[in-house]
Amino acid sequence: MIVAERKPLAEILDMVKDCTKILVLACRGCVTVCSAGGEREAEILASLIRLGMKKNGRSCEVIEGSLVRQCDREYVDAIDQWQGQYDAIVSTACGVGVNFIANLRPSDNVFPALNTTFFGGSAEQGIWSEQCAGCGDCVLHLTGGLCPVARCAKSLMNGPCGGSVDGRCEIDPDVECVWQMIYDRMGRLDRQQEMAKPAPIRDWSTAGHGGPRKQVREDLTVS
Amino acid sequence: MSFTPDIRLFSCHYTSQQGCANEGKELRELGFPENIRLTRVPCTGKLEISTMLKAFEDGADAVYVVGCPVDSCHNVKGSQRAAKRVTAVCEMLQELDVEPERVRMYHLDRGLHPEFVDAGKEMNQDIEKIGPSPF
Numbered sequence: 385m386i387v388a389e390r391k392p393l394a395e396i397l398d399m400v401k402d403c404t405k406i407l408v409l410a411c412r413g414c415v416t417v418c419s420a421g422g423e424r425e426a427e428i429l430a431s432l433i434r435l436g437m438k439k440n441g442r443s444c445e446v447i448e449g450s451l452v453r454q455c456d457r458e459y460v461d462a463i464d465q466w467q468g469q470y471d472a473i474v475s476t477a478c479g480v481g482v483n484f485i486a487n488l489r490p491s492d493n494v495f496p497a498l499n500t501t502f503f504g505g506s507a508e509q510g511i512w513s514e515q516c517a518g519c520g521d522c523v524l525h526l527t528g529g530l531c532p533v534a535r536c537a538k539s540l541m542n543g544p545c546g547g548s549v550d551g552r553c554e555i556d557p558d559v560e561c562v563w564q565m566i567y568d569r570m571g572r573l574d575r576q577q578e579m580a581k582p583a584p585i586r587d588w589s590t591a592g593h594g595g596p597r598k599q600v601r602e603d604l605t606v607s
Numbered sequence: 608m609s610f611t612p613d614i615r616l617f618s619c620h621y622t623s624q625q626g627c628a629n630e631g632k633e634l635r636e637l638g639f640p641e642n643i644r645l646t647r648v649p650c651t652g653k654l655e656i657s658t659m660l661k662a663f664e665d666g667a668d669a670v671y672v673v674g675c676p677v678d679s680c681h682n683v684k685g686s687q688r689a690a691k692r693v694t695a696v697c698e699m700l701q702e703l704d705v706e707p708e709r710v711r712m713y714h715l716d717r718g719l720h721p722e723f724v725d726a727g728k729e730m731n732q733d734i735e736k737i738g739p740s741p742f
Contacts, residue, residue: 428657431661
């Protein structure tokens with residue numbers, strides 16, 4: 385899922401300081417799962433905006449709403465139901481959702497309530513970690529399913545750097561060296577010999593270095 | 608300037624059970640501040656952050672939660688969850704540049720103990736000193 389976290393409240397309050405009617409818009413997709421921008425978090429944020437505005441001596445009406453997702457046209461169109469009730473949308477979706485609202489509603493002010501952080505998962509309640517960098521050229525078949533692009537601080541492709549100690553990354557002893565994990569895992573799978581083959585130089589053009597990426601599935605496009 | 612704070616207390620069913628008996632008669636006799644409004648919840652673990660914030664929106668000068676002792680919650684981890692949420696609200700108040708002391712968690716044994724009354728008195732005295740809510 386896409387993982388995100390709420391921006392500092394002062395930053396959000398500064399964005400909306402001149403607004404008098406605000407729609408705090410939750411997304412029931414990834415950010416609900418990572419407890420950053422679902423209905424519960426939108427309710428909290430709406431309350432905090434009301435309190436913050438009141439404390440700053442500003443009068444503001446704050447309503448809440450939610451969409452199934454904010455990253456699909458048909459769901460974003462549902463914002464029509466709040467037409468006339470806001471002069472700005474504070475979206476608690478990831479950056480994709482904010483962009484979609486900006487793309488599809490040219491006359492609406494939309495502000496991000498979250499910092500979108502990474503693609504990750506939750507191994508235990510309340511803790512999320514990055515697992516994928518969305519680089520567009522997956523190598524997980526070569527590394528036992530563990531991603532060196534996302535999980536190695538240097539995104540190395542041919543084993544660990546010289547800085548790892550006792551299976552821990554030199555950037556932080558709390559971070560496991562993913563190359564140590566790959567080595568150990570490939571050993572358990574009796575596939576360590578595959579690691580002797582040098583990885584070719586990566587083509588990073590799929591990783592967004594060539595501008596915004598786009599994907600077209602001709603079998604799904606019907607105009 | 609002295610003022611009478613509006614204080615909201617959320618307490619779990621078990622911790623406040625005896626305190627609520629006879630419509631709180633005993634509590635009053637023990638000197639529990641009358642300006643504290645008690646709301647009983649089945650378990651403090653069910654108390655939402657938004658409920659505490661709403662209390663501030665509704666004019667509360669302070670909010671506090673009384674739940675079971677950390678290691679003997681009737682619902683195992685309910686009061687631990689409540690404490691985490693109280694901490695979250697505390698941090699939110701700090702983000703708003705508001706005194707974090709306006710929200711607090713107490714873990715108390717069930718039954719009408721002096722500690723239940725003392726917590727109320729302590730909260731009341733502290734908020735009287737801090738002053739009215741800036742909201």
